[in-house]
Amino acid sequence: MPVLQIEGDDFTLDGEPFRIISGSLHYFRVHPEHWADRLRKARLMGLNTVETYVPWNLHQPRPDTFRLDAGLDLPHFLDLAAAEGLHVLLRPGPYICAEWEGGGLPSWLLADPDIRLRSQDPRYLHAVAGYFAQLLPPLLGRLATRGGPVLAVQVENEYGAHGNDTAHLTHLAALLRESGVDVPLFTSDQPGDLARGALPGALATANFGSRSGRWLAALRAHQPTGPLMCTEFWNGWFDRWGGHHVVREPDEAAQELDDLLATGASVNLYMVHGGTNFGFTNGANDKHTYRPTVTSYDYDAPLDEAGDPTAKYHAFRAVIAKYAPVPADPAPERAAKLAAPGVPLTESAPLFDALATLSTAVSSARPLTMEQLGQDFGFVLYETALPAAGPALLELDEVRDRAQVFVDGQPVGVLERENHEHALALTVPREGSVLRLLVENQGRVNYGPGIHDRKGLPGRVRLNGAELTGWTNHPLPLHSLDGLAFTSGPPTVGPAFHRGTFEVEAPADTFVHLPGWTKGTVWVNGFHLGRYWSRGPQRSLYLPGPVLRPGRNAITVLELHAARHPHTVDLRTTPDLGPTEE
Incomplete structure (x- = not known):
C-alpha cells in the first residue's frame, strides 16, 4: 500500500x-x-x-x-x-x-x-x-x-x-x-x-x-x-x-x-x-437532562x-x-429481506424467578453501583426488607438510569433519571415486605463532563426519611440466557422473558416489530439485537441475516412491563424508525 x-x-x-x-x-x-x-x-x-x-x-x-x-x-x-x-x-x-x-x-x-x-x-x-x-x-x-x-x-x-x-x-x-x-x-x-x-x-x-x-x-x-x-x-x-x-x-x-x-x-x-x-451498547447525552440514544444507528446515512x-x-x-473516479460497476441493489408475521411467543420465564440462574447475589450495607459490582451493561436488582407497614415515601439520591419499583413482587412505580425523578409514594403492606428496585443502565454518557457516569444506585435509599440498609444486589448483565426455565401458562406479573420459534427457509435480513409491547430487549438465536421502547421513535429492530439459520430459529424477548396477549412479534421486510420532524 x-x-x-x-x-x-x-x-x-x-x-x-x-x-x-x-x-x-x-x-x-x-x-x-x-x-x-x-x-x-x-x-x-x-x-x-x-x-x-x-x-x-x-x-x-x-x-x-x-x-x-x-x-x-x-x-x-x-x-x-x-x-x-x-x-x-x-x-x-x-x-x-x-x-x-x-x-x-x-x-x-x-x-x-x-x-x-x-x-x-x-x-x-x-x-x-x-x-x-x-x-x-x-x-x-x-x-x-x-x-x-x-x-x-x-x-x-x-x-x-x-x-x-x-x-x-x-x-x-x-x-x-x-x-x-x-x-x-x-x-x-x-x-x-x-x-x-x-x-x-x-x-x-x-x-x-x-x-x-x-x-x-x-x-x-x-x-x-x-x-x-x-x-x-x-x-x-x-x-x-x-x-x-x-x-x-x-x-x-x-x-x-x-x-x-x-x-x-x-x-x-x-x-x-x-x-x-x-x-446494550448505545450511549447517551446529558446536557442537564439525560437523553439515551436509540438502538438503531442508521444515522440517515447513504447506506441504511x-x-x-x-x-x-x-x-x-x-x-x-465530479471530483474523483467512481467505479464503472453499477450501484448496488437493495438486498432481499425476510418476512414472518405473527411469530408466537408461547413460553415465559419470570425474571425474578430466574435470579439464581442469571446472577450471583452480593450483600452490602448500601446499594452497590454497577462498577463496584464489576458490571458493565444491563440491570441490577436491589432488594431489602422494609421496616414497617403503612403509607411511605421512598427517596433515592440518584437513579442511574431507570428504576422499576416493586413491593412484595407487585409493581408500584417507575423513577426515571431523564425526568429528574427521585421520590415515590407507596404503601407497605406489612412489616418485612420486600422492596425490589430493578435499575437499568440505559447507556453511559458519551460526551461532555457527564462521562463519569456510574450506574445503578450511586447513593442512599430512604423510606420516610430513614436510610434503608441491608441490601442484596443481583447483577444482571444478561451475557447469557442459558439455563432459563421456560413454561407455558397465563401471563406473568412483572418483568419476564418470553420465547418462541419460527422457521426460515433461506436466511436474510429482516426487522423485528413488537406491536403491543412496552419496553425491553430482544435476542435471536442468542444474538442480542438491542432495546425496544414503545415511546419511540424507533419501533423495529434490525436483525442481520447471518444471525439466522435454515430451519428453526429462537427469539427471546425480555419485557419489563407488559405486552398484549397473546404475545407475538412480526418479522417484516422494512424498518420503522419513527416519525420525522415536520
Whole structure:
C-alpha cells in the first residue's frame, strides 16, 4: 500500500497528489459477515478510504481481558478493506464519543471513585498504556508504512470540546509513537474548539456538516499550512428515545458535499454506513437532562442500517464523480429481506424467578453501583426488607438510569433519571415486605463532563426519611440466557422473558416489530439485537441475516412491563424508525 505524506498544503501518496474521500464505517456496529459487503458498497459509491473508531470498552471489557476475535477482529476488518482497495483512517481513542456507551471508555475505570478520565491522572494513563500495549502490536503490520491500508491515526477525539490540556494529547501521541505507529497523526475538533484540541506535530482537521467555506477558513486561520480536511462531514444524525427520527434531505446534503469538495479539501463522511448499537451498547447525552440514544444507528446515512443504498447514496455518488473516479460497476441493489408475521411467543420465564440462574447475589450495607459490582451493561436488582407497614415515601439520591419499583413482587412505580425523578409514594403492606428496585443502565454518557457516569444506585435509599440498609444486589448483565426455565401458562406479573420459534427457509435480513409491547430487549438465536421502547421513535429492530439459520430459529424477548396477549412479534421486510420532524 502507498504511504501518505503531508507536503505543503496537500496530501501525497507515494509522491502523487492525493485527496482523501472517506466514509465512517464502524466494524463493531456491523455483523462481521457483512463487513466485506459494506466495504464494497462504500468503494462503489466512490470512496477511496474508510474510517473507523475503536471501542476500548468492547476490546477490553475487564482489566485482565482483551479481545480481537469474532465481531471485534479489527485486523481482519483492516485486511478486508485492503482487499477491497480501500485505505483506512484509524481512530483508536482511547475516547471516541460516537454515541457509544461511555464514549468507548470501559466502565471498570469508574470503579475508582475519584478517577479523572481524559486527563493526566496517573491511574487513567496507566490504563490507556495497557490498552494501547495490547491493541496496537497486532495492527502495526496494517500500517501503510508496512504495506497495510492504515494511512493515518487520530489522537484522542474532539478533545477541544473537553479540555485544553496539550500535555495530555502530547502524552497520548507519544504512546502511539512508542508503540510503533509511524504514519501521520491527526486531531479532529469542531471549528470553535480547534485552539484547545489541536496538537503541534499532528494535522488539525475540523468537523461540520454545512457552511464548508466558513469552517475551512477557520481551520486555515488556525493552521496556516497543511491539507484541509473535514474529518466528520455530518450527512445525518442520531436519534434519542422520546425524540423524532432525524433525517437530512439527500439533495441538501449532496449540495453541501459538493460545496466542500469544490474547495479541494479532503472529507470523511460521518457516516457512510451507521449500523446498529447491538445489545446494550448505545450511549447517551446529558446536557442537564439525560437523553439515551436509540438502538438503531442508521444515522440517515447513504447506506441504511441494513446496508442498502438510499437516495443519499446515489446523490453522493453523483457528486463524488465530479471530483474523483467512481467505479464503472453499477450501484448496488437493495438486498432481499425476510418476512414472518405473527411469530408466537408461547413460553415465559419470570425474571425474578430466574435470579439464581442469571446472577450471583452480593450483600452490602448500601446499594452497590454497577462498577463496584464489576458490571458493565444491563440491570441490577436491589432488594431489602422494609421496616414497617403503612403509607411511605421512598427517596433515592440518584437513579442511574431507570428504576422499576416493586413491593412484595407487585409493581408500584417507575423513577426515571431523564425526568429528574427521585421520590415515590407507596404503601407497605406489612412489616418485612420486600422492596425490589430493578435499575437499568440505559447507556453511559458519551460526551461532555457527564462521562463519569456510574450506574445503578450511586447513593442512599430512604423510606420516610430513614436510610434503608441491608441490601442484596443481583447483577444482571444478561451475557447469557442459558439455563432459563421456560413454561407455558397465563401471563406473568412483572418483568419476564418470553420465547418462541419460527422457521426460515433461506436466511436474510429482516426487522423485528413488537406491536403491543412496552419496553425491553430482544435476542435471536442468542444474538442480542438491542432495546425496544414503545415511546419511540424507533419501533423495529434490525436483525442481520447471518444471525439466522435454515430451519428453526429462537427469539427471546425480555419485557419489563407488559405486552398484549397473546404475545407475538412480526418479522417484516422494512424498518420503522419513527416519525420525522415536520
